[in-house]
Amino acid sequence: MKSLSVVECSSNEEVIVKEPSVDGTSRTFAFDRVFGPNSRQIEVYMSVVHPVIKEVLAGYNCTVFAYGQTGTGKTFTMEGERSNNESFTWSNCLYGCGSTNGVENEQMDLKIHLSLQRPRRSTYGYFGAIMQDPLSGIIPRTLSNLFDEVGIQQVEHTVRVIFFEVYSEEIIDLLSSLNDKTKIRLDEKSTNKDAVVVRGLKTETVCSANEAYAILQRGCLKRHKASTLLNKESSKSHAIFSIVVDMKEELLEGEERQKTGQLNLVDLAGSENIGQSGAMDKKAHEAGGINQSLLTIGRVITALVERKSHIPYRYVQ
Numbered sequence: 001m002k003s004l005s006v007v008e009c010s011s012n013e014e015v016i017v018k019e020p021s022v023d024g025t026s027r028t029f030a031f032d033r034v035f036g037p038n039s040r041q042i043e044v045y046m047s048v049v050h051p052v053i054k055e056v057l058a059g060y061n062c063t064v065f066a067y068g069q070t071g072t073g074k075t076f077t078m079e080g081e082r083s084n085n086e087s088f089t090w091s092n093c094l095y096g097c098g099s100t101n102g103v104e105n106e107q108m109d110l111k112i113h114l115s116l117q118r119p120r121r122s123t124y125g126y127f128g129a130i131m132q133d134p135l136s137g138i139i140p141r142t143l144s145n146l147f148d149e150v151g152i153q154q155v156e157h158t159v160r161v162i163f164f165e166v167y168s169e170e171i172i173d174l175l176s177s178l179n180d181k182t183k184i185r186l187d188e189k190s191t192n193k194d195a196v197v198v199r200g201l202k203t204e205t206v207c208s209a210n211e212a213y214a215i216l217q218r219g220c221l222k223r224h225k226a227s228t229l230l231n232k233e234s235s236k237s238h239a240i241f242s243i244v245v246d247m248k249e250e251l252l253e254g255e256e257r258q259k260t261g262q263l264n265l266v267d268l269a270g271s272e273n274i275g276q277s278g279a280m281d282k283k284a285h286e287a288g289g290i291n292q293s294l295l296t297i298g299r300v301i302t303a304l305v306e307r308k309s310h311i312p313y314r315y316v317q
């Protein structure tokens with residue numbers, strides 16, 4: 001069926017939405033950055049997340065969310081996929097290297113050089129196979145970039161990862177052993193004015209991007225997913241992959257300072273029009289819960305941005 005596109009990305013910062021039913025009517029929305037339908041994973045990564053790595057290594061806590069309607073590509077953007085092309089098989093690609101600066105990296109998706117030498121050092125580090133696979137999403141790219149960056153800066157560091165999901169109001173540790181869906185409840189003590197702390201999650205210390213990626217994949221297998229009319233593998237939970245970097249900084253005169261940066265990479269469940277997704281009974285109830293929690297997170301973000309004295313972390317049903 002031929003469908004009409006009602007959305008036009010008129011620039012990098014503007015989207016025009018046309019109303020096909022009303023002749024000539026259109027509305028323009030402004031954004032910090034717009035990625036059109038032909039945008040590639042690497043463009044999204046370089047523009048949105050690459051600048052954040054610097055902040056994390058300076059000891060800040062940062063969060064990147066994927067938020068949107070079901071089937072619009074949140075999981076594709078955050079996790080990405082793996083190319084079938086053998087050139088991108090990571091085990092073959094451990095020594096893969098490509099062009100070495102931001103501009104040239106735009107070309108890297110298309111042109112891959114495999115070499116048995118170690119990747120070349122560059123402005124942004126050693127872009128390995130993870131960066132070169134055009135389908136790699138934000139999380140693998142972040143891991144690759146982060147390990148490159150600590151290597152270049154020669155910072156003494158420890159990297160830990162945590163991976164959990166929020167499904168039907170429960171927190172499930174995705175890193176506990178495969179068949180054991182460890183449920184963790186948030187208690188009053190876990191919430192303070194500035195942050196919600198989830199206690200008792202398994203933390204894995206990782207020494208390389210590949211090791212961390214294997215953990216990501218293991219956790220993804222445990223995520224709650226279901227097939228709907230709009231997405232055959234629709235995520236039914238909000239997933240949070242956190243990377244914690246402990247660093248030791250050498251100061252002048254032999255002094256040392258510890259600092260910790262954290263990056264939370266969040267793939268939210270999609271909002272769903274129950275009529276369109278075909279959800280019924282338990283699935284309809286589940287979709288209602290997801291919509292409610294997305295509404296709540298929107299309210300929390302608005303309250304934080306407006307610096308309200310009360311942040312509605314807890315909603316009353």
Ligand SMILES: Nc1ncnc2c1ncn2[C@@H]1O[C@H](COP(=O)(O)OP(=O)(O)OP(=O)(O)O)[C@@H](O)[C@H]1O
Pocket residue numbers: 068069070071072073074075076077231233234235236268269270271
């Ligand atoms: N930019 C893209 N290029 C190619 N395929 C894409 C792209 N974005 C999404 N897809 C494909 O569209 C389908 C739905 O994407 P995805 O599962 O990422 O959506 P989602 O927003 O996470 O959905 P949900 O909220 O239901 O979990 C997947 O098969 C994915 O491979």
